[in-house]
Amino acid sequence: MNNRLKVLRAERDWSQADLANRLGVSRQTVNALETGRYDPSLPLAFKIAAVFDQPIESIFSA
Amino acid sequence: MRSQRARSFIARGGGFILLILAVVFARIGAHDGWAMWVAAVLGMISAFWIGGAWMASIDEAAQEAHKWSWYWGGSGGMAIGGVLVILAATPVARDWPAPVILGEATPAGYAASGAMGMLLLMVTGYLLAWGLWWLRHR
Numbered sequence: 526m527n528n529r530l531k532v533l534r535a536e537r538d539w540s541q542a543d544l545a546n547r548l549g550v551s552r553q554t555v556n557a558l559e560t561g562r563y564d565p566s567l568p569l570a571f572k573i574a575a576v577f578d579q580p581i582e583s584i585f586s587a
Numbered sequence: 588m589r590s591q592r593a594r595s596f597i598a599r600g601g602g603f604i605l606l607i608l609a610v611v612f613a614r615i616g617a618h619d620g621w622a623m624w625v626a627a628v629l630g631m632i633s634a635f636w637i638g639g640a641w642m643a644s645i646d647e648a649a650q651e652a653h654k655w656s657w658y659w660g661g662s663g664g665m666a667i668g669g670v671l672v673i674l675a676a677t678p679v680a681r682d683w684p685a686p687v688i689l690g691e692a693t694p695a696g697y698a699a700s701g702a703m704g705m706l707l708l709m710v711t712g713y714l715l716a717w718g719l720w721w722l723r724h725r
Contacts, residue, residue, distance in 0.1 A: 549646070550648065551648070551649065557648055562724045569647055
């Protein structure tokens with residue numbers, strides 16, 4: 526699964542640690558998400574969408 | 588967030604209190620057998636309690652790593668141990684040495700050693716799988 530996490534984070538000038546704090550996960554998890562090596566659960570995907578204030582489908586794609 | 592931390596502290600604290608009680612009963616158990624039963628049960632409840640509180644405190648990727656590792660690594664270790672268990676129940680193992688790694692050289696000690704040997708294999712597999720999971724997902 527592909528995602529735009531890194532782009533969205535860069536647009537807001539957030540570090541991985543900043544995003545991790547907002548999501549309530551570790552920085553390693555954010556890194557794994559950004560590199561596409563870990564697909565989030567549905568609750569975490571909704572949380573990511575809420576943090577970036579965007580619909581899920583605009584962040585994740587198959 | 589604050590109440591979450593408080594709940595986490597209470598959850599872990601309860602486990603550690605049980606662990607301390609287990610140690611106290613284990614010391615009494617050196618003289619009274621019943622206390623050793625209590626110590627063993629309290630020790631395992633506290634381990635499960637602390638482990639549960641810790642598992643609930645880590646994020647979903649870390650939880651997934653542990654679940655994946657326990658299934659694949661633990662099962663792999665159990666499969667290796669299973670070969671030894673099957674062979675040990677056949678005449679093939681008649682002359683095998685039976686090391687006692689836990690307890691005394693009694694039937695119960697041999698049983699405990701066998702169980703501990705299986706557990707060591709499962710934990711070894713689990714740790715290897717856990718390292719592999721993070722190598723693949725970092």
